[in-house]
Amino acid sequence: MSTPNGGLVGSGLIVVFGRGGSAFRAVDQVDIRVERGEVVGLVGESGSGKTTVGKVLAVLHRPTSGEVRYDGRPLVTSVRGLPREVRSRIQMIFQDPYSSLNPRQRAVQAVAEVFRVWHSRSRQEARSAALDMLAEVGITQEQAFLRPRSLSGGQRQRVSVARALAVEPHILIADEPTSSIDQSAQAQMLALLTRIREERGLGILFITHDLRLVRDFADRMYVMRNGAVVEAGATGKVFRNPSHQYTRDLIEAIPGGSAPASDGNARRGS
């Protein structure tokens, strides 16, 4: 798993928006790596460039320079030129599942579509595969036939996870997947991602502004500020001994302190 070039690797990523005098460097020389089976946190405040890095790694946005490789094969040359098999390795889910799901499609249709298009299943097969996939993320048969507006925020986000998993990715990029949902639904989402990571050996890049979410969830983490990575390392180590003042500021700003809210909770040694 830890081969030097294994997994998803972005190197020397630069993204410039606009041109001339108004050009803005959203991503500045970022090196980042996510391997299968690990959870990597990408933390930053709004405007730090974290979402843009996610989109570049998901081959949804072409960097101005730098390259993205998966298992050593370059991904960012031409998306269209990539074989499906390579493109399907990386999937991304977004902050607001309401805007990434078709409002007219029932949950089961949204997922079945993936099985028909990506895996050329028949209508019948696709439907039952979709129901299985939805059950795996905790969507009941009854909920599967609802449209997005009839689902709660947490349920909608689970539907988008099911849709992403249906493609059978190796790496899932999750951009603030819990920021628009309630705290108990947030906890459910992290538990779900933890489970599918274990069961499927999935690598997860978890993009968030909330350090609390990566503290016990991510194996490694990156901290971004103004387009650049200012800190990277094992999560436990970064929390115990942050090397950059900015990381220290972020940790100090965690509401309830950087210690777990409940004193008696055993912490995981890292």
Added chain:
Amino acid sequence: MLAVEDLSIGLTVHKEGIPVVDTVTLGVEMGEAVGLVGESGSGKSMLCRALVGTLHRHSAAVTGGSIRFEGEELVGAPESVWRRVRGRKIAYVPQSSLAGLNPVLTVGKQLTGLIRSAKSEIAKSEITGGGSARSRARDLLEMVEIPRVDSVMNERPHQLSGGMRQRVVIAGALARSPSLLIADEPTTALDVRVQARILDLLRRLRDQLGMSLLLVSHDLAVVQEVCDSIVVLYAGAVMEAGSQEAIRRRSRHPYTAGLVAAASMDIAGGFEPIPGEAPSVGAWPTGCRFWPRCSLTLRVGEGDVHGRCSTGSQPLPVEVEGRLTACTFASAMSEGGGNRSGEAGAPG
């Protein structure tokens, strides 16, 4: 100072008669900071609107109970009373800072407008008295720690960052020297560092002005940063209420315990998140509203939902170990709890 007693609120137009807040009791003392915690649909925003008399704008009305503020009954009070209280004694900072500001007016114009209207109604108090409205506006902006006050006075809301806008809204709320400030999710859309600074500000303002604070949030950790006591709302009812310390150390309601665990996000520690979803308004279960998601009821019922949980009406909070809890089996939580954090004991 503020005493809400057995307050119930129902919808009036769409889904007429459906309750959104049910027999809620809470109090805020002079200078106290109380946190109101609840997830979406818990009724926390409706409760706030009742406190500033704007329920009718949201198709809802008080259906029972009382709200006493500085000795005066506000339920059923005429608009003339509300005009004296709303914004002047009880100020409300809404969730979206943009919604609280006029996009076409400069910050200075908005604040001086507020100050002048306060002045014309209240005879010169020590705070509004003396100095021009403009210098008072400047003082308010300094009080909420806005840098470059003079240039901000001439800027419009869209020119400010989210954190700065929130500060301006707070400054506006303070313009009339309220004795109670209600802040509804004041930091939800903000980055963590900005959030921490706004919470700091609220804490400091409370100390400095001797003002009371009702801080509303879905985030237990945010509330714990600032508040002395906490009221946990679920499906329109109070689940647990007590000192911040007591609830954090040893929750006596499975729902709060689940929130405490969720706030710690100790995924690897193996906590079980609360399963399922909060019921929507109009679909509250009979008995305790939390039983369909409760693990404690299964334990006390030895694998089945305990009959006392799923029948009757929502239990009213009673005192258990120095706080109020609506859980019938609160004392059973010490033997293993609704989840792990329920029995958070000695550290380490």
